[in-house]
Amino acid sequence: SLLSLSSCNDSDDYIQNVYVNIEVPVNQPEYSDLDAIGNSIFITGGVKGIIIYHANVNDYRAFDRNCSFEPSIQCSYIDSINSTIASCNCCSSKFLIDQNGITANGPALRPLKEYYTSFSGGILKIKN
Numbered sequence: 001s002l003l004s005l006s007s008c009n010d011s012d013d014y015i016q017n018v019y020v021n022i023e024v025p026v027n028q029p030e031y032s033d034l035d036a037i038g039n040s041i042f043i044t045g046g047v048k049g050i051i052i053y054h055a056n057v058n059d060y061r062a063f064d065r066n067c068s069f070e071p072s073i074q075c076s077y078i079d080s081i082n083s084t085i086a087s088c089n090c091c092s093s094k095f096l097i098d099q100n101g102i103t104a105n106g107p108a109l110r111p112l113k114e115y116y117t118s119f120s121g122g123i124l125k126i127k128n
Helices: 029-034
Strands: 021-025 040-043 050-056 059-064 080-082 085-087 094-096 102-105 114-120 123-127
Touching: 029 040, 050 123, 059 123
Parallel strands: none
Antiparallel strands: 021 123, 040 050, 050 059, 059 114, 080 085, 085 094, 094 102, 114 123
């Protein structure tokens, strides 16, 4: 006979898929915090919001704010960024947004969910 284990395991750490197709005119005043390379902002969208990180000239990264540790918990989201370290106060996990959202400190094991980005003519497109 086969046993089915449904306790806390890796399958509990999958962030749900939601449709994302956003255009951000980064030259507009409300996005001025993105002017400098290394800066980041929060915008609405995705599961629990999106982090936009200005990685390099004409290179932006976008991550879901949903923490990858027990993502279904209401408080499981990135609520602060210090330099390039994104933090979830719910579980104390930390992620490196300049390194593809990998985990710096657990308990999270998976990286942040990253979205596809393209940049042209002052418009940043974020999609999945």
